[in-house]
Amino acid sequence: xxxxxxxxxxxxxxxxxxxxxxxxxxxxxxxxxxxxxxxxxxxxxxxxxxxxxxxxxxxxxxxxxxxxxxxxxxxxxxxxxxxxxxxxxxxxxxxxxxxxxxxxxxxxxxxxxxxxxxxxxxxxxxxxxxxxxxxxxxxxxxxxxxxxxxxxxxxxxxxxxxxxxxxxxxxxxxxxxxxxxxxxxxxxxxxxxxxxxxxxxxxxxxxxxxxxxxxxxxxxxxxxxxxxxxxxxxxxxxxxxxxxxxxxxxxxxxxxxxxxxxxxxxxxxxxxxxxxxxxxxxxxxxxxxxxxxxxxxxxxxxxxxxxxxx
Amino acid sequence: xxxxxxxxxxxxxxxxxxxxxxxxxxxxxxxxxxxxxxxxxxxxxxxxxxxxxxxxxxxxxxxxxxxxxxxxxxxxxxxxxxxxxxxxxxxxxxxxxxxxxxxxxxxxxxxxxxxxxxxxxxxxxxxxxxxxxxxxxxxxxxxxxxxxxxxxxxxxxxxxxxxxxxxxxxxxxxxxxxxxxxxxxxxxxxxxxxxxxxxxxxxxxxxxxxxxxxxxxxxxxxxxxxxxxxxxxxxxxxxxxxxxxxxxxxxxxxxxxxxxxxxxxxxxxxxxxxxxxxxxxxxxxxxxxxxxxxxxxxxxxxxxxxxxxxxxxxxxxxxxxxxxxxxxxxxxxxxxxxxxxxxxxxxxxxxxxxxxxxxxxxxxxxxxxxxxxxxxxxxxxxxxxxxxxxxxxxxxxxxxxxxxxxxxxxxxxxxxxxxxxxxxxxxxxxxxxx
Numbered sequence: 001x002x003x004x005x006x007x008x009x010x011x012x013x014x015x016x017x018x019x020x021x022x023x024x025x026x027x028x029x030x031x032x033x034x035x036x037x038x039x040x041x042x043x044x045x046x047x048x049x050x051x052x053x054x055x056x057x058x059x060x061x062x063x064x065x066x067x068x069x070x071x072x073x074x075x076x077x078x079x080x081x082x083x084x085x086x087x088x089x090x091x092x093x094x095x096x097x098x099x100x101x102x103x104x105x106x107x108x109x110x111x112x113x114x115x116x117x118x119x120x121x122x123x124x125x126x127x128x129x130x131x132x133x134x135x136x137x138x139x140x141x142x143x144x145x146x147x148x149x150x151x152x153x154x155x156x157x158x159x160x161x162x163x164x165x166x167x168x169x170x171x172x173x174x175x176x177x178x179x180x181x182x183x184x185x186x187x188x189x190x191x192x193x194x195x196x197x198x199x200x201x202x203x204x205x206x207x208x209x210x211x212x213x214x215x216x217x218x219x220x221x222x223x224x225x226x227x228x229x230x231x232x233x234x235x236x237x238x239x240x241x242x243x244x245x246x247x248x249x250x251x252x253x254x255x256x257x258x259x260x261x262x263x264x265x266x267x268x269x270x271x272x273x274x275x276x277x278x279x280x281x282x283x284x285x286x287x288x289x290x291x292x293x294x295x296x297x298x299x300x301x302x303x304x305x306x307x308x309x310x
Numbered sequence: 311x312x313x314x315x316x317x318x319x320x321x322x323x324x325x326x327x328x329x330x331x332x333x334x335x336x337x338x339x340x341x342x343x344x345x346x347x348x349x350x351x352x353x354x355x356x357x358x359x360x361x362x363x364x365x366x367x368x369x370x371x372x373x374x375x376x377x378x379x380x381x382x383x384x385x386x387x388x389x390x391x392x393x394x395x396x397x398x399x400x401x402x403x404x405x406x407x408x409x410x411x412x413x414x415x416x417x418x419x420x421x422x423x424x425x426x427x428x429x430x431x432x433x434x435x436x437x438x439x440x441x442x443x444x445x446x447x448x449x450x451x452x453x454x455x456x457x458x459x460x461x462x463x464x465x466x467x468x469x470x471x472x473x474x475x476x477x478x479x480x481x482x483x484x485x486x487x488x489x490x491x492x493x494x495x496x497x498x499x500x501x502x503x504x505x506x507x508x509x510x511x512x513x514x515x516x517x518x519x520x521x522x523x524x525x526x527x528x529x530x531x532x533x534x535x536x537x538x539x540x541x542x543x544x545x546x547x548x549x550x551x552x553x554x555x556x557x558x559x560x561x562x563x564x565x566x567x568x569x570x571x572x573x574x575x576x577x578x579x580x581x582x583x584x585x586x587x588x589x590x591x592x593x594x595x596x597x598x599x600x601x602x603x604x605x606x607x608x609x610x611x612x613x614x615x616x617x618x619x620x621x622x623x624x625x626x627x628x629x630x631x632x633x634x635x636x637x638x639x640x641x642x643x644x645x646x647x648x649x650x651x652x653x654x655x656x657x658x659x660x661x662x663x664x665x666x667x668x669x670x671x672x673x674x675x676x677x678x679x680x681x682x683x684x685x686x687x688x689x690x691x692x693x694x695x696x697x698x699x700x701x702x703x704x705x706x707x708x709x710x711x712x713x714x715x716x717x718x719x720x721x722x723x724x725x726x727x728x729x730x731x732x733x734x735x736x737x738x739x740x741x742x743x744x
Contacts, residue, residue: 051528053723070531078528084521089324097320101313101529145525 004029004153004184005050010059012045019045021208022059027153027186027201032179034199034216035188036301041205043188044081047155050186051078064152074103077151081158081188083142085130092126095145102149109148116144120170135162143171147178154178155186160194172198192298202297204304211308216297223295223303226268228277229253231261231289240285247280248272261288313530314538321513321542326549335550339557347565361434364399366392368412375445376408382434396425406430408438415449492660492689495614499621499684500653506547506622507629507649511642513539514633514722532719536634540626540715613691613700620707621684625649627714634722656682660689668693678703680710 005027012020020042027033037043048054050061052068061068063075086094099109117123120140130138139162147154160168175198179185187199195202203213212219234240240262244250249267268277281287325331362383365376376384385404387395392409399407406426413421422442424430448458517523526535632645659682663672668690677687683703691700
């Protein structure tokens with residue numbers, strides 16, 4: 001049993017709007033799973049189904065080997081995109097209340113809250129009301145409340161919105177820490193750089209369908225085109241370009257460098273390895289810059305959505 | 311997991327700790343008692359004026375009829391004409407001038423006048439009229455040779471002692487009292503619903519405006535949330551009401567001690583006391599007391615508590631359902647009338663049909679319809695309603711309450727998933743099944 005969460009052929013329709021059509025994803029244990037997709041693709045609906053806020057029309061969800069049941073809510077920590085707290089309630093009381101709703105005892109909740117508040121340096125907020133705090137401060141409390149009951153599965157919908165870079169980093173480190181302690185994380189976001197940094201698995205949902213999923217590195221490998229970006233120092237640019245073009249497929253590249261180099265993207269032929277290319281180039285010029293072009297998550301995202309959106 | 315006690319506790323504390331709630335709790339009795347004291351004080355001021363009435367009785371029919379009392383002095387004018395009587399009365403700044411012209415007994419009644427600077431008090435005039443009427447009646451009877459003493463001896467007051475076959479005594483005066491009981495219960499219910507129904511509705515909208523709804527709904531079932539809100543807010547309401555009653559009681563006592571407002575010595579009271587001494591009225595009063603004793607008191611008290619609670623919960627669940635259906639408070643106004651209508655309707659049924667025929671089909675039906683039963687049944691019970699009927703009605707009431715809360719919970723859950731468009735009925739029914 002390597003998957004904490006299995007979503008099997010889940011479909012969901014709202015009136016005449018198809019929100020999800022037969023989506024299947026597997027979230028491995030202890031992974032950070034990126035759920036990506038353009039606006040309105042169905043990510044939030046899927047997350048709500050996992051949280052039992054809404055029920056699928058067909059298909060099923062299996063959490064840790066069991067079909068989803070009401071008591072499972074205590075194993076899930078959910079930070080929705082649309083989030084807020086009771087405005088006129090004090091921070092401490094509110095956090096205690098929400099923690100108890102997730103099944104913690106008062107004593108245990110208090111102990112953990114004190115720990116977390118100290119860890120994030122917000123203990124002095126305990127007796128403040130939410131309406132006295134800034135949006136970012138309230139978000140921090142919301143984060144604490146989400147993770148407090150040590151859920152097996154954490155679901156974050158756009159967790160970094162509203163945070164400044166410093167606090168976003170703190171939260172990122174906390175998420176990694178939670179993963180290290182055994183939690184599995186589902187991440188729904190548009191921010192591709194955080195996907196790159198955090199996720200080891202991704203699924204791409206577009207217009208209610210899953211169009212891509214798997215390990216991020218596998219996907220990258222699958223999407224790379226064996227193209228290398230090179231910068232060559234030579235006195236005879238045109239001649240050199242001619243020579244290379246005779247053997248490889250080339251295109252003009254544009255990157256920043258200190259020298260006035262010949263900049264090219266060179267695609268390997270099936271018979272050549274990277275070593276062959278490098279050897280060939282060294283014979284003809286001095287190589288200042290040599291880098292394999294690996295597509296980043298953002299490029300994969302855009303490319304896949306474009307290919308499927310037709 | 312049962313989070314109900316936790317939710318009730320939070321809702322209760324959230325209400326009770328609210329500053330405006332606290333303010334209203336302690337300010338309302340002060341304002342109310344202050345207002346009542348002021349009005350009473352002003353009335354007393356008004357009533358302590360001694361009224362002097364000038365009487366010009368040219369006919370000499372009323373010599374012994376108008377007897378001065380503590381607050382009303384009759385001052386007979388002799389040997390003056392109407393014009394000088396007017397100016398005399400005006401100079402003496404008396405309350406008014408009663409003028410009885412010198413006419414035969416048969417026609418004098420049409421010419422009797424009361425002249426005054428300002429419009430006289432209605433109670434005073436009514437009282438005076440009845441005195442004059444009685445006197446003229448006596449004089450006319452005497453004139454036609456009837457022995458007044460015999461007439462007085464022949465006066466009989468009949469009050470039929472009504473009794474059911476089982477020996478339960480009733481009376482027509484009692485019928486009004488029984489209705490009054492139902493009416494009072496209904497009025498209390500009405501007030502409670504108006505004051506605290508809105509509070510429940512706002513509390514249901516609260517999660518939406520603060521956007522905490524998704525967090526809450528991923529932790530608890532909406533029905534638990536709804537029930538928690540209804541019970542928590544109701545408890546806060548009961549707390550407030552209890553404080554009000556205690557505070558008003560204490561403040562009233564205090565104000566009557568401080569201001570020394572004594573209601574027993576006003577002219578109004580004097581007139582009332584006169585009426586009380588009338589044997590017919592007195593026996594009616596005695597009848598009320600007897601009727602009150604004859605009421606099925608225990609049944610009434612228990613039924614009151616149960617039907618009041620049931621009715622209140624049912625109406626609050628309607629408020630909760632409205633709160634669940636809308637996104638903000640401004641959208642709720644249009645729903646208020648349909649909620650209050652059945653309640654007002656039940657008053658009409660109570661007063662028009664229960665009094666006429668407490669066990670007729672209309673009364674019976676509406677004492678089982680959940681939205682009217684709290685008022686109608688409470689009005690019917692003093693007339694004797696079999697236990698099974700009461701229980702059936704109560705059962706229907708509770709079932710309807712649970713059903714409405716359940717619906718409210720469903721609407722609440724669907725509400726966050728609507729994406730700004732209305733779900734189809736088919737969709738709604740499907741959601742209700744979940």
